[in-house]
Amino acid sequence: MKFFDAHCHYHDAWMAAHRACVFADLDAVGVRCAVVNGTCEADWPAVATLAQEFPIVAPSYGLHPWDAGNRSSDWEKNLGAQLEANPHAFIGEIGLDRWILERARPDDPRLAGLRRAPLAEQTEVFLRQLDLATTRNRPASIHCLDAFGPLLGALREARLPVGGFLLHAYSGSAEMAKAFADLGAFFSFNGAFLEPRKLRLRELYASLPADRLLVETDAPAMRLPSSHEKFPPLPGDDGALANHPANLAATYAALAALRGTTLESLAAQVEYNFQQLFGRIAPTA
Numbered sequence: 001m002k003f004f005d006a007h008c009h010y011h012d013a014w015m016a017a018h019r020a021c022v023f024a025d026l027d028a029v030g031v032r033c034a035v036v037n038g039t040c041e042a043d044w045p046a047v048a049t050l051a052q053e054f055p056i057v058a059p060s061y062g063l064h065p066w067d068a069g070n071r072s073s074d075w076e077k078n079l080g081a082q083l084e085a086n087p088h089a090f091i092g093e094i095g096l097d098r099w100i101l102e103r104a105r106p107d108d109p110r111l112a113g114l115r116r117a118p119l120a121e122q123t124e125v126f127l128r129q130l131d132l133a134t135t136r137n138r139p140a141s142i143h144c145l146d147a148f149g150p151l152l153g154a155l156r157e158a159r160l161p162v163g164g165f166l167l168h169a170y171s172g173s174a175e176m177a178k179a180f181a182d183l184g185a186f187f188s189f190n191g192a193f194l195e196p197r198k199l200r201l202r203e204l205y206a207s208l209p210a211d212r213l214l215v216e217t218d219a220p221a222m223r224l225p226s227s228h229e230k231f232p233p234l235p236g237d238d239g240a241l242a243n244h245p246a247n248l249a250a251t252y253a254a255l256a257a258l259r260g261t262t263l264e265s266l267a268a269q270v271e272y273n274f275q276q277l278f279g280r281i282a283p284t285a
């Protein structure tokens with residue numbers, strides 16, 4: 001069986017100590033390609049290095065909405081240089097996030113040191129990157145939390161990449177999913193949606209069109225509930241536990257069950273969709 005991780009961050013420092021073991025596990029379960037997303041200028045070189053070291057890594061570069069407020073004055077030049085250096089690189093993670101502005105707890109350690117860009121500023125940074133994706137014909141990976149209305153409005157006004165775009169871990173409504181799909185969206189299912197309280201999202205992903213489905217880990221973020229974890233979580237320096245991305249295979253299995261199909265059939269469809277969006281044969285396939 002071949003698996004494709006449509007959205008992750010394997011370059012994250014958290015995974016560095018576990019890297020050899022994690023990539024051996026990914027190979028053992030059959031992960032053939034993973035789209036590794038840089039989220040800020042400081043981590044783009046780490047994505048590039050990882051892609052050179054591990055052929056399953058497909059590099060993607062972007063300014064995440066959480067990092068938009070801390071961008072340098074040279075950010076567009078730096079992003080252009082990364083895309084120049086790798087003609088196969090994608091754009092992402094980019095997007096809009098109102099959760100960080102309105103619902104995040106001020107003491108959330110993930111927000112330490114971040115200047116949170118207001119939505120208008122996030123939108124400007126997002127649209128500049130989306131335009132780069134369209135102009136250079138690169139697929140874009142989009143993050144959205146609590147801002148689906150503004151995102152849909154922005155996408156309707158924008159020129160979009162011809163091959164479509166990914167709404168990673170999409171958590172909006174079924175009605176809006178239809179509107180996004182009409183614009184060319186693919187949707188990636190995350191194992192964290194197997195949490196019992198996420199029933200609405202499981203129902204949503206059971207009904208999304210099969211030809212727009214992808215699967216992702218977002219590792220090291222977004223652990224599966226432990227009852228679904230086939231690989232134990234990865235301990236970090238501070239005792240926190242990270243998502244082991246080889247749990248991608250278990251995520252596929254759970255999604256197949258949700259949709260009332262076989263794992264084989266789902267995996268074949270997702271492989272086809274992955275190639276449709278990301279447009280290349282996985283290097284080790």
Ligand SMILES: [Zn+2]
Pocket residue numbers: 007008009037093218
């Ligand atoms: Zn992500």
